[in-house]
Amino acid sequence: SQVWKGYQRKKEIIARQATPVIKNVYETKAEIYENIVVPISDGHRIYQITTNLKKAYETEGLELSKSFEKAIxxxxxxxxxxxxxxxxxxxxxxxxxxxxxxxxxxxxxxxxxxxxxxxxxxxxxxxxxxxxAKAHIPIRDASQVRQANQSRRTDLSKLRTQKDDPGAGSQGYSRQPGEGMPPKAQVVQPIRAEKKVGRNEPCPCGSGKKYK
CATH class of the missing domain: 1.10.287 (Helix Hairpins)
Incomplete structure (x- = not known):
């Protein structure tokens, strides 16, 4: 049906948007990161979708849509x-x-x-x-900047991966001096990678026990 075909095209668009970052992380840091986290919005809220880095790379981003479907x-x-x-x-x-x-x-x-x-x-x-049906990676484009006149343009090439650095900001995006944000705007987290945990290393959950 037309609805199904439209949804398949949407999945391909999301995959194309996320693939450059997924490709970069996998080809340069696959030995460090096991999963990657990508922000996806349904127009009302933003979900931080965790997907397997290797599968996302091998499917050219289509694995991300499967993870989003399960999460939703x-x-x-x-x-x-x-x-x-x-x-x-x-x-x-x-x-x-x-x-x-x-x-x-x-x-x-x-x-x-x-x-x-x-x-x-x-x-x-x-x-x-x-x-x-409304799923998309929430990246502001030029037209949105002109309409709001408060947001700066951000594209996928500026998204970065984050290690578990306690000093890093939780928002991911930095704001230039003098730039404002629209009131009650949702904070868009960048695409980031999750570090692998080795056997017998401290569990990332904070329990203090060794990871099995």
Whole structure:
């Protein structure tokens, strides 16, 4: 279908944008880094997508789209399930009043909870499809700079990888003196690589135990 073909073209665009950095990191630092982290936005929020560096290199960036698809599904389902549990708690409180109306509260709860579950599934499907359809690497182009008149142009050639340096800034991008940022703008993290952890080295989780 046209929708599927359009999504395939979008995946190819994302792959082309990320490939130069992936190629550079793999060919120069593959022995150091195992994964690479790429920012991808769905128009509402920015996700830091971790993907295997070698697979991303071998597939010319297409592995990145697979990682984004998995992340979107897991995040959407996790958030929706938490909301569903809150709705079930509210439903329990509501059906308690049914006993005063000579109705079976358990029967009402079963019926209404099933309707809530179906609504959650439908909402999840629409949310996941919408996020995938709007996926893009959030790099500001020249037209956006002219419209906002507050942001500087940033392209993929200026993205850099980051080692686990405690003195490095978390935002990744530096700002020139006198340049402002639009209010409440989302911070775009650069593409960065994750350092490999050797056997018996301290675990990066901070537990102090040796990595196995």
């Amino acid at each position: 599904m897991l995040i959407t389902i996790d958030e929706a399930w938490k909301e569903h549990l809150r709705e079930l708690d509210d439903l329990k409180q509501a059906v308690q009043n049914a006993s005063y109306e000579q109705k079976d509260p358990l029967l009402i709860y079963k019926f209404e909870s099933f309707n809530l579950f179906k609504a959650m599934i439908d909402k999840n499907n629409k949310s996941i499809v919408a996020s995938l």
